[in-house]
Amino acid sequence: MTFAIRNERLTDEEFFKIRNEEVLPQWETGKAIANLEENIAIAKELTQGKNYALTLAEHKKNGTNVFEPQFGRALTEYMIEGITYVEENSDMYPDGVWTLFSDTYTRKGDFKKAAAGIERSKQEGMNMLNGWPVVCFGVEEARKITKAAKCPLNLNSADEDARLQTEIVFAAGWNGGNNNPIMTAVAHSKNIPMDKLLKIKQYDARLGGIYTENGVPICPHNASNLSGYDAPAMRSYTNVVQVLLAAEQGIKYSHVMHGLGMNMIQDTAMGRVTEKLCNEYCERFGYKDMTFIIGGYPFLGAWPPRLEEAHAMIAWNALIDIMGGFTNIVLKCEDEAFGTPSKEGMAHSVRLARHLVTLLGDQKVADSDRLRLEEKMIEMEARAILDKTIEAGDGDIALGLCKAIEAGWFDTMVSPWSHVKGKVEYIRDAENAVRYFNYGNVPIPKEAREYNEEKLKEREKKIGKKLTFDYVVSDLQYASILPVPKPFKK
Amino acid sequence: MTFAIRNERLTDEEFFKIRNEEVLPQWETGKAIANLEENIAIAKELTQGKNYALTLAEHKKNGTNVFEPQFGRALTEYMIEGITYVEENSDMYPDGVWTLFSDTYTRKGDFKKAAAGIERSKQEGMNMLNGWPVVCFGVEEARKITKAAKCPLNLNSADEDARLQTEIVFAAGWNGGNNNPIMTAVAHSKNIPMDKLLKIKQYDARLGGIYTENGVPICPHNASNLSGYDAPAMRSYTNVVQVLLAAEQGIKYSHVMHGLGMNMIQDTAMGRVTEKLCNEYCERFGYKDMTFIIGGYPFLGAWPPRLEEAHAMIAWNALIDIMGGFTNIVLKCEDEAFGTPSKEGMAHSVRLARHLVTLLGDQKVADSDRLRLEEKMIEMEARAILDKTIEAGDGDIALGLCKAIEAGWFDTMVSPWSHVKGKVEYIRDAENAVRYFNYGNVPIPKEAREYNEEKLKEREKKIGKKLTFDYVVSDLQYASILPVPKPFKK
Amino acid sequence: MEKRQANKSVVIGTIGGDAHMIGAWVLSKAFEKAGFKVAYLGAVVPQKDFVNAAIEIDADAILVSSMYGMGIMDCEGLREKCIEAGLKDIILYAGGTVAAPLELEKNWPEIEKRFEKIGFNRVFKNTCTADEAVETLKADLGIE
Amino acid sequence: MEKRQANKSVVIGTIGGDAHMIGAWVLSKAFEKAGFKVAYLGAVVPQKDFVNAAIEIDADAILVSSMYGMGIMDCEGLREKCIEAGLKDIILYAGGTVAAPLELEKNWPEIEKRFEKIGFNRVFKNTCTADEAVETLKADLGIE
Numbered sequence A, B: 001m002t003f004a005i006r007n008e009r010l011t012d013e014e015f016f017k018i019r020n021e022e023v024l025p026q027w028e029t030g031k032a033i034a035n036l037e038e039n040i041a042i043a044k045e046l047t048q049g050k051n052y053a054l055t056l057a058e059h060k061k062n063g064t065n066v067f068e069p070q071f072g073r074a075l076t077e078y079m080i081e082g083i084t085y086v087e088e089n090s091d092m093y094p095d096g097v098w099t100l101f102s103d104t105y106t107r108k109g110d111f112k113k114a115a116a117g118i119e120r121s122k123q124e125g126m127n128m129l130n131g132w133p134v135v136c137f138g139v140e141e142a143r144k145i146t147k148a149a150k151c152p153l154n155l156n157s158a159d160e161d162a163r164l165q166t167e168i169v170f171a172a173g174w175n176g177g178n179n180n181p182i183m184t185a186v187a188h189s190k191n192i193p194m195d196k197l198l199k200i201k202q203y204d205a206r207l208g209g210i211y212t213e214n215g216v217p218i219c220p221h222n223a224s225n226l227s228g229y230d231a232p233a234m235r236s237y238t239n240v241v242q243v244l245l246a247a248e249q250g251i252k253y254s255h256v257m258h259g260l261g262m263n264m265i266q267d268t269a270m271g272r273v274t275e276k277l278c279n280e281y282c283e284r285f286g287y288k289d290m291t292f293i294i295g296g297y298p299f300l301g302a303w304p305p306r307l308e309e310a311h312a313m314i315a316w317n318a319l320i321d322i323m324g325g326f327t328n329i330v331l332k333c334e335d336e337a338f339g340t341p342s343k344e345g346m347a348h349s350v351r352l353a354r355h356l357v358t359l360l361g362d363q364k365v366a367d368s369d370r371l372r373l374e375e376k377m378i379e380m381e382a383r384a385i386l387d388k389t390i391e392a393g394d395g396d397i398a399l400g401l402c403k404a405i406e407a408g409w410f411d412t413m414v415s416p417w418s419h420v421k422g423k424v425e426y427i428r429d430a431e432n433a434v435r436y437f438n439y440g441n442v443p444i445p446k447e448a449r450e451y452n453e454e455k456l457k458e459r460e461k462k463i464g465k466k467l468t469f470d471y472v473v474s475d476l477q478y479a480s481i482l483p484v485p486k487p488f489k490k
Numbered sequence C, D: 001m002e003k004r005q006a007n008k009s010v011v012i013g014t015i016g017g018d019a020h021m022i023g024a025w026v027l028s029k030a031f032e033k034a035g036f037k038v039a040y041l042g043a044v045v046p047q048k049d050f051v052n053a054a055i056e057i058d059a060d061a062i063l064v065s066s067m068y069g070m071g072i073m074d075c076e077g078l079r080e081k082c083i084e085a086g087l088k089d090i091i092l093y094a095g096g097t098v099a100a101p102l103e104l105e106k107n108w109p110e111i112e113k114r115f116e117k118i119g120f121n122r123v124f125k126n127t128c129t130a131d132e133a134v135e136t137l138k139a140d141l142g143i144e
């Protein structure tokens, strides 16, 4: 197959053509943001002292942690109420930033259904959407939220076409957004081909570049949660490729947000390898003055449906971030198994995580042979896929990515997206680190395979059984199924 | 001063003389347990399949964790209700054991006041004591509790004279008790001299020895929480000395329960050093077939008065146990800052800790230079104090201990006990590890002092200030004071 | 009218714009293991695809998974589409985290009422295991 | 009767069988720093020792710490002992985790009522910082 995509900066002409012909006309609220210069001026004004990118960079420089709760509700009043509640009840300011998410109807471009969801929410007196419908509400409502919040804002709009959402929230002074085409495709898409998706994502990135060049630094989420169950090398690969794609469009800051697998050593190693490779590959491609803020996104697999087990998850994920030397601690909450986070749940999570930071002081995972070995393997694997990608793209990372997916060098296990091979299979080892059960076409080097086999053997020894595909399936729920009280077992 | 104590096994004659003249007559409930042989037979019967010592040993052998919640209430019905509730609502069986505690009036031998507390509790319809008044209730009531519980039982009666309590609960099939004279003196006493206290504690240990020799293995808590704020070497020292004292009386099992300081590396190192030294010194003194179960007691300093921060504490302390390779996870709960644990609080803690164990699998603190260095220092310090102790006692650890305390080689900072010098002072370093601010007379070797100074410098560098005694005081509350919301700070 | 003969066949998929396919995938594995013929449609499945697949494999039941919160809205009208297609009596199950409002998700009797009203035979919480789902359908079909 | 002249002196200790001395110790450091004369009695202090110390240093106030849960019972009768010793008007504070029953510890108005009834001027939760204790006593003494 041939792919009509290159990792090249959109020209102003291209950008504004897309803007005026494809993006702004998508919905009536596009009109209010027609003047980009004015948008930037207002955004600058609104985010004095609370720019998302600068706040993250400042904490990274100081070696301190940032707390990032998440929130999304159908109506603006619910949004403001929730944000205010958490900020007042958790002491998150000035060490916190927000991820606010839009609803899935909006993300899928079905603004009519989103509008119906707003109406339905008003009728029922309840939140009937899984996020805030950015496009239906438009820039003025978004600015109300900006003004109500003490902490900087970021939008999670992960799906195929978020361009109008991005335009609106950037104009409202939210200085982060999604820039993760791989993540988006793997987790949210069904059919869109990668080259088409990359074209769309170049727009978001270029828009961020323009804001950045005009004094409003933008720091997109560069997420690698993927399907929730993926090898660390696949996540590092994802982060590095996404950085290169964004950097080309003028993005200078990246919240390199790793999906955690919940093995502390493996996740720590992943964060270190990614940062190293981000620096190295940006240098190689000539992207200067980049700032990477390493963050952790709590395990994106099934969560337990009970308070205390959820607290264990919140604590362990936050601890991996803290001990692993990550700056950003993205937070889920005790509601995870039931619904989008409530304000109370999020306030609780911030408090819990903040107290862990207090308790730990400067404690970090100590340097060790074990850690270095894990880093070595992840680096070896990530490099193998990266280098094949670049080679296949003849030096172009966008083209290479399309080919890597086609070839199954990049792959994931349980994705709704029809374009990944879905041949790779993951399983946990005795220490619950994520390992390959089936390599699919992923070009894992021999040494790394041997290490992988060794780790699988450890688990087989522990359980006294051969690992089969049944374990692949049951491992998906290892963190969510509550123990059945023993006296009632046969 | 001269001390009338030696680490020698009580003869049967001595033992039974004390038993009949001093212990059983202390209160009328002593009568019901006059027949020791019968007591042992009943205890054996009652603890078929749920012996405390054997349960711990089994988990140690399997490399699995034991959950140990704590509970204590004024009335037997409250006890049974609480134990049943937690066992039914936390899946603690078969991986759990109980610490039940007696109230302070009973512990101080003021059985009249304890009896008044029972009456008052009935009158007010509320629990008016901080534990279960073992002596007032006597053996039959204690057996009711044994029968109601699915999990093995242990009594925490830490104070000067617990002999009648120990007799009663051993006869009721509780197979653990306190055997920690140093801990007891430092934390609970005001004036009793160590030699007098050791004499009393020999009785408890010998009683445990007799049960053990007759088929009911006893595993006392060998605790080193001390005042809550102490150097790891001081805790290791405490555990080792207490093992030697108990072993002489025929005790074969020891739950070597470390007070955690909440620096993961330091606590892990402490656990390892203690186990090594327990083995080595028992061998040196000829105590054979000893089983040491390493456990962690959650930070015994001030806890935060809010749910989420308490959850952070519960999680972090349990994680240190799990990652540090400790078998026993003793649990505090969300009520810690307010009152003795409620049944709901304890069920929550067991669930939280159990889920952490599920999440972690076999994850442990990795071997590293950092860990080995910490071990080296703790071992060096503990050996220095131990060896001076043994030398001063002319090879007798009991006598040596009395002299070590008199000389201030063994010391603690904030103890109510008048016999410790109280010259040593502790402070936290940048990683919140416990360090010496003032060595007092503790014979810390030069190399360890240098290391200590270095660590203090790291914190001074971090805060940009000289460390003063004010920090010693404020560090006492570093984990309990909630952050004042920033907008309200000047 | 005669009750139709069960032939152990189900359609499974995640409805609407919902991309969560793991639960449905786990279900499909369990039903296959239990000897069912399974039409597994993956995620982001429009109502009409459920109906078409049900016709194609002559399904006993359609198992609709909905995780992302808009399940109530997305499921409205499916029964009508089935009736139009001549599948009046087909069993309809829904399951997952079906409601966005937390107050509703935690008020299960209300959810059951709502799903009954729109023509679903059963609705399952996300604590339902795949085995429980299999057992329930078998019981409803009166097989094994 | 004239109100006595405050001379910035307090007795501090932990009452009854209570071995928790850290809170009282922290308080004593704060009061010393604030220029008070402090008779610090440590832990496990009988009622009569509080009274004797108060006489000895001519104290403005007795600060009773009680952490271990039997504070209500242990504090009953102290006011009477003070009166007998001629310290009718001495300020009595209690503080800490004064009640064993959690339902009482979390029902602070009831605790205040009970301590008022047994003749205490104030009772403080264990969230009270040492500085707050100093400020409150100063205010009650009308100094600084």
Ligand code: B12
Pocket: A101, A102, A103, A104, A130, A131, A156, A187, A188, A225, A226, A227, A228, A300, A301, A302, A303, A304, A335, A336, A337, A338, A339, A340, A341, A414, A415, A416, A476, A477, A480, C017, C018, C019, C020, C021, C022, C023, C024, C026, C027, C063, C064, C065, C066, C067, C068, C069, C070, C093, C094, C095, C096, C097, C098, C099, C100, C101, C124, C125, C126, C127, C128, C129, C130, C133
């Ligand atoms: C993994 C996950 C994802 C992954 C999914 C990956 C994939 N390939 O499927 C990704 C990253 C894509 C994702 C994305 C999003 N997610 Co999501 N996600 C989850 C998560 C953490 C686990 C779901 C899971 O895989 N469980 C494991 C499987 C095996 O269990 P299960 O799905 O529950 O299925 C079992 C049972 O429910 C039952 N069952 C399920 N369906 C049916 C049907 C029938 C008929 C029967 C009988 C039984 C049954 O049987 C299954 C086996 O036991 C849940 C929270 C949780 N539960 O822990 C959130 C969650 C479902 N996601 C949520 C949201 C909001 C989103 C996003 C909007 C992201 C955001 N907040 O910005 C997007 C939406 C994407 C989209 N277009 O749909 C919310 C939904 C809130 C709500 N219902 O109101 C949840 C609950 C998280 C939260 N609390 O906010 N998510």
Ligand code: B12
Pocket: B101, B102, B103, B104, B130, B131, B156, B187, B188, B225, B226, B227, B228, B300, B301, B302, B303, B304, B335, B336, B337, B338, B339, B340, B341, B414, B415, B416, B476, B477, B480, D017, D018, D019, D020, D021, D022, D023, D024, D026, D027, D063, D064, D065, D066, D067, D068, D069, D070, D093, D094, D095, D096, D097, D098, D099, D100, D101, D124, D125, D126, D127, D128, D129, D130, D133
């Ligand atoms: C450390 C500790 C211990 C140490 C004490 C060491 C020492 N040298 O003092 C040791 C190990 C000895 C110990 C033992 C016991 N403890 Co203890 N202990 C604690 C703990 C964890 C912290 C207390 C502390 O030091 N806080 C730090 C200091 C600085 O704060 P503070 O004491 O609260 O004091 C401040 C304020 O309260 C206030 N304040 C205090 N007094 C006063 C008085 C006045 C007038 C004013 C104005 C202010 C004021 O000012 C201080 C400065 O801010 C608490 C739980 C908690 N709070 O976290 C349990 C706790 C107090 N202990 C408890 C119990 C039950 C026991 C034991 C019976 C053990 C057992 N369960 O088996 C024994 C009893 C021993 C005895 N005879 O008293 C319970 C009491 C329950 C209750 N009230 O119903 C608690 C609450 C724990 C629990 N939830 O079970 N304990």
